[in-house]
Amino acid sequence: MSIRIGILGYGNLSRGVESAIAQNSDLELAAVFTRRDPASVKVRTAGVPVLAESELLDWKDKIDVLVLGGGSATDLPVQTPKYAEFFNVIDSFDTHARIGEHFANVDAAAKKGGHVAIISVGWDPGMFSLMRMIGDAVLPEGKHYTFWGRGVSQGHSDAIRRIEGVEDARQYTVPVESAVEKVRAGENPEFTTRQMHTRECFVVAKEGADKARIEKEIKEMPNYFADYDTTVHFITKEELQRDHAGLPHGGFVIRSGVSGMEKEHKHIIEYSLKLDSNPEFTGSVLAAYARAAFRLASEGASGCKTVFDIAPAYLSAKSAEELRGKLL
């Protein structure tokens, strides 16, 4: 019998979860829930109903794991604790500063309902967190570095779109190659924000808009751009659609550490991702952790967990014997 997955929301990430489910024969998309008019949402998996979020609790016995496809700013802080009481849930909460609070809220709800919740799943937080953590445990005397890109940051693209006179925009986060090389060489450098990443913006201006002002507003925007070397290219709408339609991303986590009684040996661990589609890869990770949540709950576990708490074997559809035989 397959594991029945429900998805709340139907944006890019939820569609990534949907396509991941289609690649895993032990997972089945049971239903998609939306705050929009369900009749306006067309899912791509044949025979899957689209329902209003208000009907979700009626599906308590028809869904094994609920994947929350919403955003970290306003959706997940409310939705994950709310639904963890009634379902096993997975989210991709990525507001680092609020993870402690979110964990506590979700943990209380999941324990109350006897369900398993896994939060902050994806690639960062998620796979990259695992690499930082395992690297830190294996090489305790060392440093870790996380570089993102080259890839589209949806948050930064949105920030540009909010500027007056901007019709559309795409922002790429780009790691500084010379910084990466220093880390790979085991130099353990200290970096400022500016030294690790640059930001490249492709902007479609509205007709008659003041491009110089837009460029200045982008480059001086606090938090998003002010601390980075930022390049702004004005392009046409057609160019944006032709050259920047995808959502590629990636990056790498490097752990640089030493061993030996005299700390005389250096070691470099590097984990890198090159992703054609950020939301589809993230969705694939969420699907694997949905499997894990179902299994843990079947064993009687409950409460909130992160990727640190999940034994890797739970992620795989393969049996323990098969994993030992083929992948160990």
Place this chain on the structure above:
Amino acid sequence: MSIRIGILGYGNLSRGVESAIAQNSDLELAAVFTRRDPASVKVRTAGVPVLAESELLDWKDKIDVLVLGGGSATDLPVQTPKYAEFFNVIDSFDTHARIGEHFANVDAAAKKGGHVAIISVGWDPGMFSLMRMIGDAVLPEGKHYTFWGRGVSQGHSDAIRRIEGVEDARQYTVPVESAVEKVRAGENPEFTTRQMHTRECFVVAKEGADKARIEKEIKEMPNYFADYDTTVHFITKEELQRDHAGLPHGGFVIRSGVSGMEKEHKHIIEYSLKLDSNPEFTGSVLAAYARAAFRLASEGASGCKTVFDIAPAYLSAKSAEELRGKLL
């Protein structure tokens, strides 16, 4: 209170475990056990006793985890099941074809004694296995590739040393760069053994030995060299000591897979290791899993496990809150 570690054997790997323990304040080296005359073995950690293996069982209550530093050919198949009945144990068993049998033997012993055993720990098997497994779970439609090197293979170096007329030798396993590039480009190629790695040998011949015959014997040696493009360099003993004294190694695991309803997006996950000292890095991994074995046993777990069965948080000396706060 620290976790008290015993080590059986005092070769390269055991010394790597010893230096790793020195880097982890929650781990303590309690004693080293040897089949040699204990008086002939000098360990580098002050105050640590060296004892005969025959005394090991007297230390049942003074050791929390026993790390087995022996080899997979003859030591571990006997030692791990033997001691798993009396101690929590860690080994680095790496004979892939016999892992099923070894697992069953160790599992029975560990369950009988109520202990936790973690087998096949290190980087391959070990970290590389984790990467193959997680990649397979997250991108189920894809292929994985494991490349080793550039690094010293001790098994292949030993095989050369057994040839008549050879005084000493060092063998490097070298990944074929063009093969790696094809994989990184997402081409999902099929490779023969010869297409993935070459073997480079540095050999010190005894005086008067027939070098042409030695080179021929190396290149035609079944399993070890016959299936590879092998280069043989004859060098002096001084050159070997000067240029090839270390035991560097490394390699990479690449998972190449697709996502999307039409499988239209490619993703490349790459994990790479560049290690100045293979035995010290392996020892560092063993030390982290020793911590995990102790904690699992403290929670009442028993039986044989592999890296697939261990939730990552168990590897770290940091608390769950600290991990979530700093590394998630």
